[in-house]
Amino acid sequence: MPKQVLVTGLGIVSGIGISVQETLASLLTGKSGVGVLKYLQTNHKDIPCSEVQLSDVQMRTMLSIPDSVPMNRTSLLGILAAKSALANANITPNKALRIGFISGTTVGGMEKSEQYYKDFLENDTRNEYIKIHDCGACTEIIADYFGGFSYVSTISTACSSAANAITLGSNLIKQGILDCVVAGGTECLTKFHLNGFKTLMILDKVQCRPFDATRAGLNLGEGAAYIVLESEESVKSRNAKVLCKVSGYGNACDAYHQTASSPDGKGAALAMQAALDMSGLIPSDIDYINAHGTGTTNNDESEGVAIMNVFGNTIPPVSSTKAFTGHTTSASGGVEAVISILAMQEGFLPPNLNFKNQIEKLSFAPVSKLRRNVKIDHVMSNSFGFGGNNSAIIFSKLQEIK
């Protein structure tokens, strides 16, 4: 009998709040984090993005990290979110509790590397930052802030990174290798990927409109979010409060094109179906889908078709929250896991902001206005990345632990 994977803590920082409470308030009041760039130094300040409303200096102060310690924004965001998740779960990592930290990121230390690259090549003044350029090093900065982790790893599958971190964490607990895993992702804005997405011509010049027939692209965002996964034994032994459980997940590859999703959303459909199969649920059991819904012409139609193929006549309420948080890329699976769990706990459907016109090919429209007092027992969160790395996770209310 496979072990249950329980969720005992949430932590999140994004453009809509630096705590779970602030995030919830923004979702309930329709407050988007997409706006004018304040912190990122770039020539493209006209591109609307969602930034965490904290400078690096402020974050260092909040975390008591002296200026002398080499640090990058991705790691700072990650530490903030992980700290929040651990506090929420009431856990201090230590070797006796077999606890792991799995983080998704793509930019890693690029935010500093792009500033110091000339120095990297020409002199020895920024050598400490060479050491923390790669993704794994960034994850270790976060893990080492707390100490006590037995297993530390980094996943980088673009926009599904954090979701895959959660599924790996779940697998490690199910097989009794770890008792507890802090899993999610972190990504700060960088000139590198802002310019990268700009060359792909998929950035909207205004706030994005996921699932809208007139949608014109995505807004980039930054953030970090982690959930604390735990085994039943660990929960029982410390009488922990359980928020929900991870009841199923799926990972499938679209294998179609490096940046475009297939018209029939094959990979997405396979991932969603696999999550349903693992959970033992049928499509009509799902009460809400937090879609990947980036606002690009390609993703939203492809994802929509995939949802239609999997859910048939029983499509649940669907919304994308990326017009709130922006597309936080590698962190999005974590950010949206937290939002999905909040929606389930508080019984509301986050609105898909800026929606007016249904996409012709799709049989459904997203939830465009906030709906409260909704019974959500099972929520699916989708994360689909470049390269066709598609993941879906189902979180479910726990009836009771026997």
Added chain:
Amino acid sequence: MSVYIQGIGNISIQNTFNQTGFPEPVWYNEPYVRCIDPDFKPFISPNESRRMSKVIKRAIASAKASIADSGIEMPDAIISGTGLGCIADTEKFLSAMIDNDEKFLQPTFFIQSTHNTISSQIAINLKCHGHNNTFVHGGISFECALTEALLLFADNKVNTALVGGYDEMTPSYFKLLDRIGLWKKEIASSAELNQSNSIGTLAGEGSVSVMLSDKKNEKTYAAIDALEVLYKLENFETAINDFLIRNGKTTTDIDLVVLGMNGDVKGDEIYKTAAANLFENKAQAWYKHLSGEYFTSSGFGLWFAANCIKYRMLPTYTALNSKSAGAFQNVLLLNHYQNKNYSLILLSAC
């Protein structure tokens, strides 16, 4: 649950591609060496190849070689480990962005720069819709990929999986890592990389694709019986003993221990001590003087150990002592990265 190594494709700084067993070693006298590449045309069409950096071409070629070697045409999962990902394309985009002040940038370099491009390009090439993942955690990226594969096998989610370790070392990145003291300033011969009493090692690069299956047959190289990846150990020897005991073994059962020594006198200390204290009378070997050091060089280590088991031999130039025996039933593979990340892999003959 044991999982079987059915096929391997290996592109390295040795003549390992499409070779059976151990090729004649190539020794180098400089600290930076690039792969001996095959002709990629048989594996990748010109239209696909034109966008690909070396790391991706090598990954596809080595993946196809592992398919040919194993006879397994379509894996159920593709999981890669890479320390730096597609660093050549990353550098191209980054340099252009800086030099051109964020103007006139080419999308291809950005698209190809993300770390998961490797795994997804293999999947696109094979049209594989199975589980697909990429681990980017420094010097244990390959072992992380292998960990996930073993979890999927144990959960009966897959019958086969392609696991790879892929890294390219560009001239620029070599320079960067030189600044932080990773490389030797000079090398008389890589054959004696561990003889100089100095820090630093030989910079290499490579692409190893391993096809795993839950079934063995006459093609099987070896079984992977257990794997552990650990973070910040109190005591390496205690961890080794605990790992062996958890898997029903003791140090006495081990016939060959393969060490991830790389010639860095400080980093190698921990291997020498563990080998002396735990495996004094056992065959000991190393491989990084063949592969060079790079984030996923442990993939080469797995190729090496698997071949030792399959061909029942230990090349003399890899032996660290004179205890080599004919056949190896149980082999322990040890690796660490910066004395922070550790991996222990237990292999056995079938």
Added chain:
Amino acid sequence: MEALISELKEEIIKVLNLEGVKPEDIDNDAPLFGDGLGLDSIDALELIVLLEKNYGIKLEDPGKGREIFGSINTFAKYISENQKK
């Protein structure tokens, strides 16, 4: 126009890294995308960058790309009508 066409072919081969393709291999009226030269959406984006960098023409709507880049002739015609550099 001939000089532009010749230059365009060289640039396309360079920017898209069309190894093994020579300017004389590219027929002026043959489709560049799909069956012709086999270019795809990423190549279209590259050609949009080329248009701006070399000829000062900024294309805001990537959707127009397929039409403009239909063939070498349509591409050259568009440039000569809109060139700012």
